[in-house]
Amino acid sequence: MSSVKPKSWVYVLIFLALSGVLICAYVAGAIGNRELALGCLPLLGTFFGATFAFRLNQAKEHLIEQQRRKDALSWGLFILVRQANAVEGTSLGMDKYRSLPPAHRAFTYPAQKPPDYQDLVHDFADLKFVLDHDPNFFLLLTIEQESFHQAYAALxxxxxxxxxxxxxxxxxxxxxxxxxxxxxxxxxxGERLYHTLINTTDNALDLFADSRKSLPETIEKMRQVAKQYFPDEKFITFKMKAKLENSGK
Structure with a gap:
């Protein structure tokens, strides 16, 4: 359970309250000049020490939060690059079938079990701060992730x-x-098996073509967002291995 840390104005109130007590005691004659000085010096030392500690703790928390955000952006980019690399690899195997007639494509494209990429998911809770910067990009990132998994689900x-x-x-x-x-x-x-295979094959290839095109664009947009937060940092990049051709896209 985290402890509640006092705000800076709390220290000011405590200082003013104690100062008021000493001044009232001095005016009332309860203490003299010497006692007033002896009372004020420790009070001032305590006040400035507490204020310094508070500011130092604030600076430390800011650095921790900045590091957390940088790590979240770096990891988000890493997930996108892995998704793009996976889609690119699968799409390269599809390319030679794209120009074939629909039926020929459906019956000759190999039916292999694709890898399970359930670990390639963004931690949107860690990236929630991006909402303050660009809510449209945050929405784009969620759509991109859904499109990636939808493509492999279709395949x-x-x-x-x-x-x-x-x-x-x-x-x-x-x-x-x-x-x-x-x-x-x-x-x-039979008509059902014949046309269902054609439709499911074309649907899978179309979804991969869409993700193959959009993922590099989303990576570049996320790099731009990351650079706006941390202009001096280096972030991962991604380049297509080959251009998408004969995809009908």
Whole structure:
């Protein structure tokens, strides 16, 4: 349980109250010049000592808060860079499929289980102070995080659908490793499986294209916010490994 620290005006009130007592005693003749001086000197020493300690503690707390904010901004940038790096890596594997016809893309894109990036989340409580600086950016940061996890959730959904429903249907229809037309594939699998796979594949690729474009922009915006708080500090940067091409975006 944290202790309540007195404000600076409390020390002033105590000093004035004790000074008033000494002055009243002097005026009433209860104490002489010597006693007044002996009473005032320790009082002044105590007052200035307490004031100095209060200011020193204020400066210490300010430094601690500044360090906490700098750490929060640095960690937030680190999370964004890791998200961008993950999206970039996954997107590079998608690029050669983007220019293919929808059905060909859906049935040839490999169904691999993507990594679990549940640790790549911002601590918005630590970044709450950014609300005072730029509430729109704070909202943008929450949307960016949701978009990142939504992209991987869509990819997992597509891959699970392929493994659990489409692949068994392909084996059952005995069309695996055969060259057939799109119409023949649709007829063999049925309209639901055929079109659901196309839609979920396109949805996943579109979400990754969106995040691949927006994450570097959000990183740069967060670096600008961090630099406005701490202009002399160095913060992490991120550069795209390759340009996004043939994404339809």
């Amino acid at each position: 997992r959904l597509r891959n699970e659908f392929f493994f659990e429903q489409v692949h068994p249907a392909i084996e059952k229809a005995q069309v695996n490793n055969r060259v057939i037309t799109d119409d023949e594939m649709e007829q063999a699998l």
